[in-house]
Amino acid sequence: MDHRSVGKLLAPLKRGLQMVVARALVTAVGQGRAQRVQVALLAGEVKDGVEHAEPYGFTAHPHAGATALVVFVGGDRSHGIAAVVSDPRYRPADLAPGEVCVYTDEGDEIRIKRGGELVIKAATKLRVETPFLEVTGEVRDRCDTGGRTMAEMRQTYDGHTHGGVQPGSASTATPNQGM
Structure with a gap:
């Protein structure tokens, strides 16, 4: 089997994988407990209501222009999940290894x-x-x-002590209560 034959054989698999994972730009972000984003994929494809999956205990409201890795389960482009949303425009670039x-x-x-x-x-x-x-x-x-x-x-x-205080019946040399 030559290189061209292998390419033809693998072409459907390649197209299928391209339908599963896509890089996108976030264009809008919705509010609510289940955050939904609008994303722009390659070739002008826009997807509304893409679920932004976030790890437990962490949440963020990304800016438009953030990048997202969108996963389409089973290659079904009607249901996307933004698995990761990042924004290198604001990421601190001076972290030491392990920080x-x-x-x-x-x-x-x-x-x-x-x-x-x-x-x-x-x-x-x-x-x-x-x-x-x-x-x-x-x-x-x-x-x-x-x-x-x-x-x-x-x-x-x-x-501390108080200077210049006239002596009286109570001591004013030092505080009677500690701090």
Whole structure:
């Protein structure tokens, strides 16, 4: 069997595989629990209502222009599933091998770095909604400009005295309650 004969024999298989997986551009995103996207495939083929399958516990609302890997189960082009949606326009490009990052198009990120460091970068505010927050180690403010830990602030407060106070019946030399 020559090369041309093998090509003819494999052509239907090749066409079938091309019907199963396609690269696409996201053109619109719907709202709701089961996110649906509109995608533009090759040759101007547009598919509406393509299910955006996301891993449990993670979700995103991609921008138009994101790329998607769309799978058509059994080659049936009437039912597509966007198995992966990515957007290299916003992906941080400076991750070290093994690092993980959740990010937005605005540059905010949660980065799990090598060596056990977690970095949260938020442009305006970090809000934690919980009725109780525990920290097993120290908390330091203004860490890049020589800030103090809460333990250092507590030590300063607990050890401070009041100068120029007239003596009275109660001691005002040091606080009567610790911080």
